Amino acid sequence: MNTYKLNKLKPNELKTIGYYTGYVCIILSLLMIVPTLCGMIYHDPERFVNSFVISGLISFISGISLISLFKSKQNSNLSLKGSLLFVLGIWGVLAVYSGLPYYISGELGILDSFFEAMSGITTTGFSLIPYETYPYSITMWKALIQWFGGLGIIVLLLALIPSSVSLKRLFFAEGRTEQMTPNVKHTTMIFLKLYLIITTIGIALYLIVGLNLFESVCFTFTAFATGGYSIYTTDTHIFDSLPLQIVTMFLMVLGSTNFVIHYRILKGNTKNLLKDVELRAMIVIVSIATLLLIFSLYTQGCYNQDMLVIFRHSIFQVISLMSSTGFVSQDVIHWPQFSFFLLILLTFVGGSICSTSGGIKLYNIVVLFKAILWEVEEMMLPNNVIIHRRINHDNKQRELSNKTIKTILIFILSYILIYLASTFVILFYCNDLTVASTVAALSIGNTGIAVDYISLNMPLVVKLVLIIDFWVGRISVWPLFIGVLYLINRAESKIKNI
Numbered sequence: 001m002n003t004y005k006l007n008k009l010k011p012n013e014l015k016t017i018g019y020y021t022g023y024v025c026i027i028l029s030l031l032m033i034v035p036t037l038c039g040m041i042y043h044d045p046e047r048f049v050n051s052f053v054i055s056g057l058i059s060f061i062s063g064i065s066l067i068s069l070f071k072s073k074q075n076s077n078l079s080l081k082g083s084l085l086f087v088l089g090i091w092g093v094l095a096v097y098s099g100l101p102y103y104i105s106g107e108l109g110i111l112d113s114f115f116e117a118m119s120g121i122t123t124t125g126f127s128l129i130p131y132e133t134y135p136y137s138i139t140m141w142k143a144l145i146q147w148f149g150g151l152g153i154i155v156l157l158l159a160l161i162p163s164s165v166s167l168k169r170l171f172f173a174e175g176r177t178e179q180m181t182p183n184v185k186h187t188t189m190i191f192l193k194l195y196l197i198i199t200t201i202g203i204a205l206y207l208i209v210g211l212n213l214f215e216s217v218c219f220t221f222t223a224f225a226t227g228g229y230s231i232y233t234t235d236t237h238i239f240d241s242l243p244l245q246i247v248t249m250f251l252m253v254l255g256s257t258n259f260v261i262h263y264r265i266l267k268g269n270t271k272n273l274l275k276d277v278e279l280r281a282m283i284v285i286v287s288i289a290t291l292l293l294i295f296s297l298y299t300q301g302c303y304n305q306d307m308l309v310i311f312r313h314s315i316f317q318v319i320s321l322m323s324s325t326g327f328v329s330q331d332v333i334h335w336p337q338f339s340f341f342l343l344i345l346l347t348f349v350g351g352s353i354c355s356t357s358g359g360i361k362l363y364n365i366v367v368l369f370k371a372i373l374w375e376v377e378e379m380m381l382p383n384n385v386i387i388h389r390r391i392n393h394d395n396k397q398r399e400l401s402n403k404t405i406k407t408i409l410i411f412i413l414s415y416i417l418i419y420l421a422s423t424f425v426i427l428f429y430c431n432d433l434t435v436a437s438t439v440a441a442l443s444i445g446n447t448g449i450a451v452d453y454i455s456l457n458m459p460l461v462v463k464l465v466l467i468i469d470f471w472v473g474r475i476s477v478w479p480l481f482i483g484v485l486y487l488i489n490r491a492e493s494k495i496k497n498i
Helices: 003-007 013-032 032-041 046-069 080-098 100-104 110-121 136-151 153-156 167-171 183-208 214-225 241-257 259-266 277-297 307-322 337-349 362-380 400-430 431-446 460-475 477-497
Strands: 388-394 395-399
Touching: 003 080, 003 307, 013 032, 013 046, 013 080, 013 136, 032 046, 032 136, 032 395, 046 080, 046 214, 046 362, 080 100, 080 110, 080 153, 100 110, 100 136, 110 136, 110 460, 136 214, 153 183, 153 362, 167 241, 167 400, 183 241, 183 259, 183 431, 214 241, 241 307, 277 307, 277 337, 277 362, 277 388, 307 395, 337 431, 362 388, 362 395, 400 431, 400 477, 431 460
Parallel strands: none
Antiparallel strands: 388 395
């Protein structure tokens, strides 16, 4: 590896990053108008309303300053390295500014505000604020930033910036590895329109089943973004309603399905839809996991062995955990150990690529098992036999190169290693393997089921580890690795100069 190239970013790349960071700050400041209005309409305490006004002004002034300082004439195309570093940094910047209302209102300290905001924008859903203290403005903000995080910062940014910037690299750097059309800017506009259309449908459906407008907006934001933040102390009393379960499952499935598939359906191109490996994998895994849960709960005598009740709670929890949403219709932590462990495993699977879900992703899981099968076949066949490594995806058969397979396998291995490292760190402080492994899995899977261990009293090191897990779970391991290597090489370069 060329250390110099890894160590240095071109000056114009840094200016480009600064310039478009300014745009993100302005977008965030505009979003803060929504919770400000909610606070005024519902008569929240003045300190909460003021916290959003002040935070919005800080974010807006920061954005204008960055845009003025790094004018567009100085900008250049971003390299892949620059794009990855931009994606890594912009999510951190967004968490800082998103956390300002928590800090300015006096609810949380600096690090805890950053934790709360990072948990929100990465659609994880862990919270350090006691539920009883949520005013309407804070409630709306927590739901809104999950919706915004599910959409993706880069998607919204690419809808605004000129086409002179390396759109494709930015798009791919945030983990959007597929396009609906050959033009990336057109793709981002389609993605944004689909996101808004489904959000509108979700709000309408929740209104139909009996929620008020505020509840409908908040639950749509968090269900479709697969964020899982609930506006109530516990989910179980609201999701015990069958109509609400059906609407929520519908939105979670849409959020965890590849948006390219949504686009194909809207275009009427459904001929080979069921051949898609991700859809097939989703149907198979949801079906098998639901049957296993039903068997476990029934044999353990849960819910008086009422099959209908067991079925609807089982399928709801499978979809909720696999989509990395985290809504619960029952207290799953106290379900039989087999059932709970199965749900935790589903957080590793996640949804489709180019969806709002976290996890390893269905496409990568399919490639992993296909790679094992292909390797076994290669061992059994003569040396001169060529195995075509193909899978059906996005309406066509894809030929996978050894490099592509290697990249996916390294990603999965890295994901698991980060999970294990996080588990060991948490275990050092909590001394409970079940708690440590569960919290680490939920964090890196961006699945914020309420766990008693998550509180303001957590050790500082644990909070930092979980923040990294949220970050990695949302934007993938590659921006993190590039960022770490970049800092290491910068440090080595300065040491050598000294």
